[in-house]
Amino acid sequence: MDRSLSLELVRVTETAALASASYMGRGDKEGADQAAVDGMRSTFSGLSIKGTVVIGEGELDEAPMLYIGEVVGCGEEGELEVDIAVDPLEGTNLIAKGLPNAIAVVAIAPKGCLLHAPDTYMKKIAVGPKAKGAVDINAPVKQNLEAVAKALDKNIEDVTVIIQDRDRHADIIREVREAGARIKLFSDGDVAAAMATGFEETGVDIMLGIGGAPEGVIAAVALKCLGGDMQGILHPMSEEEVGRCREMGLSKEDVEKVLTLDDLVSSDDCFFAATGITQGDLLKGVLYLGNNQAQTHSVVMRGETGTIRFVEAIHRLDKNETLTEVL
């Protein structure tokens, strides 16, 4: 894939972030989400790819935009065919309440290289590059923490685990505490949490827990680009959800097995971009500068070369045509 796609993708997440940021604290999850989707979709239309959304905002019959199966981009037949995973507003609760770490995010890979994850839960474990290969999703929590501590040359007391604050994680939280490691609980947004394990400055070493399967695939692309590691196991909660896994083409075995990083995203030739909406641990939020200007902070990564770029941009909200359309 052409390396210039990096910058194109940042535009996509920047627009989604700018479109939804004005909803901060308004308690309107749906409005914020719709604005992010509109922003993202309008920018996609100018991309010279032939992309198919494989992780998106829902099924066609629910009639959302950026639905699974939607073809986006202005690429012609025979042009670069890619699979796209989007979460225009990852953390709708976060923006509704003005809490940290809401992001706009997109990932792409060559056609057929992203797991077609259904909208169910996934059990996940994620670590940064230094702990790659050291963890096992089926191992006891303590064993994984010891392995991470060893890989990072830290005492277990100095290892920080990031966990979504949910009742379903009570056992994990207890086991981490018993092992003596530190915990950072977060209310929402496990893509940002998984991504944080790949950057030492966040102080986060490992993510454990159960979150959305679509978010799992998106995070996997980030960790692939970062040289980190991730494993997942799909976690359908009902027979109906098992059925949905089947509809996505996943066998009984696929649903039960440990999905490695390569199962989640099977090519190194992938891209990941995220823009902060609310202030976060890694990315700053959208900042309104007055005078019709706003600043965004994004990260964009390319798997093939492992290049990670942080892009800080100042936008003229009144001059940019795409923005004036969606704002």
Ligand code: VTB
């Ligand atoms: C998960 C997580 C997301 O929503 O999907 C979560 O992956 C929903 O979990 O990052 P609950 O059912 O426990 O609320 C997010 O936190 C935000 O989309």
Ligand code: MG
């Ligand atoms: Mg979403």
Ligand code: MG
């Ligand atoms: Mg989400």
